[in-house]
Amino acid sequence: MEKRVVFRSAWLPYLLVAPQIAITVVFFFWPAVQAVWYSFLLQDAFGLKTQFVGLQNFVALFNDPHYLQSFKITALFSVLVAGSGIVISLLLAAMADRVIRGALAYKTLLIWPYAVAPAIAGVLWAFMFAPSIGIVTYALKKMGVDWNWVVNGDQAMLLVVIAAVWNQISYNFLFFLAGLQSIPKSLIEAAAIDGAGPVRRFGSIVLPLLSPTTFFLLVINIVYAFFATFGVIDATTQGGPAGATQILVYKVFYDGVKAGDLGGSSAQSVVLMFIVITLTVIQFRFIERRVQY
């Protein structure tokens, strides 16, 4: 028979979850509601004058071809960041799992980049890839590649993707490593005895058993690419050249914080919020069904 723990008092469970709820409300729901409210307002930079303008901010947004272009760029950016971030870290985790000597050193080194703030990661990569003075640029020039991301949009996109992925790999790596280590060795051994090679074992046993982890990381990485990458972009391309790396969240940051346009920026963040909510719902409804727990 299942044993269930039941609280006798009616208010104790609420009291116990209250701190968590309070934090969620104050730091997540309240700002979100405020963003929705601000998106209907037109304000000057100091907040001295405020007027209610209804949906005007949204109308202006969707009439702006550059804003619509930003959607395409964001889609590309988040697919690249989430996709390559997951693949690379799975590869690294699979290899680190097999290492016997010095495993701790490898793991520590692989986890390190997570401790680096996105803005600093951006500056580091921008330095290495800086046109004319960067060390990687120098090597690329030797190989005959004309590396100049201040003008070439594709190269700028590549740079921000590399910087964003590098910053997130450690996080993915940790989860994959933990996932790999929780797979029972007996399963893999049994497959090996049946004659399955390393690739077959990985494809038929390890990968399906990792699917909950992969799904979780997919959600997290998409959210990361959508929300947490403006630091990288601000430190490197600032959305340029010619808007080639102008992802939605960077535009929110730029318009709101730098350009002082709170209404327009709030409207953008409301749009962004809906996109991520939709994406997460889709992920849970359709992809999660295929996940084997």
Place this chain on the structure above:
Amino acid sequence: MFRIVMALAAALLALPWSAPALAKATEIQFWHAMGGARGAEIDALVARFNAAQKDVRVVATYKGPYDVVERAVFEAYRAKRTPHLVQVFEVGTADMIAARDLVKPVWRLMVDAGSPLDHGAFVPAVAAYFSDARGRLLALPFNTSTPVLYYNKDAFRKARLDPEHAPKTWYEMPKALGALLDSGAKCALTTTWPSWVLLENMGAWHNQPFATEDNGLGGTDARLNFNTRLMVRWISMLASWYKSGYFTWSGRRDDAEARFASGECAVLTASSSSYAELRRAARFDFGVAQLPYYDDFPEAPQNTLIGGAGLWALNGKTRSEYKAMARFIAYLAQPEVQAQWHQTTGYVPITKAAYMLTEKNGFYLSNPGHQVAVRQLLLRNPTRESKGIRLGHFLAIRAIIEEELEAVWGDRKTPLDALNSAVARGNALLEEFERANAPAGGRARRAKAK
């Protein structure tokens, strides 16, 4: 024994702090955006002021780069904890003026304190940026500079060009740039802060408009109109130079400075205040020259515009605090103080007297680079197009301009399309700024005045 030593030490430590407390000095909080060597100059300036008198003690605080300082003021205002004086860059001028309750105009501050400023003493091109329509100073110009041409004299010699004479006009330029490239230079011409140098200053230098309403000095209903014949020609020429390697794009900030200092680029258009930094970093002989112009424009060269920051006095302080603020501002405007600031930092002097003083002392003989900028500003009396530019959302407008320029270099847009698109997109922001900042009160008052 130990206790006695401790007590003595405590007494000694307390001494320098207790002295001003006894004199009851009025403390003035001053937020600025000058890091590094420039920050050290501010600290020295403030220290000299504090040492010169006992009634006022200025506390200078570095708050971060320009945009961070402006944001800090926004937040301080919302929290009702503003400093007394704050350094705000020229791009933020329209925001500061639009926030009427936030600012105490400097001219009023000085009049109230009984020591009005003599507006005729200021360099017109410098003062206009920070003045109202009646020519009264809203903020004290503090650290201002203007774009000039830097060129590598060693590279000029190698290319068999005259190292003492840089090209005067843009027509003479390609010959020099070609010779530089032929003699092995990896990069010929490049620029820092592209919107400021290539569009805003080129407009004023040729007496061509950047925006309506006297480039926005006349009111918040200004609209961009820099898609002129001059600009289309100029950007088209740069685009062809870009393709042939004569012109190199170094991004939207001041990365070009490092490329010039490393010897990679031979010619640079940059702020006159880069001089000290270039002198420190460059391992070669370089010259400073006037910004080139198109000599088929009859009104060119007019005068260039300034960039940099002004010192704003904030509202809501006590009468004695206002008096103290006025004293510090009066101190800063003194010719001797200005001349020293000009000579150590490379920023242009804000008063004519400071310029004369520097010239009389023979400073320019050993530092000719410092004079080029001042001459450019003083060349002629500023016109409607060359007084200054004051626009809302200016930071975002600059980003739009630079974004459109990048599309030109990337061959995705023609110069004309890019300029038209920059004007249209910028005007959408200006319309929004006008709506946000000229509600019932402002609009009605304007209408009545007319």
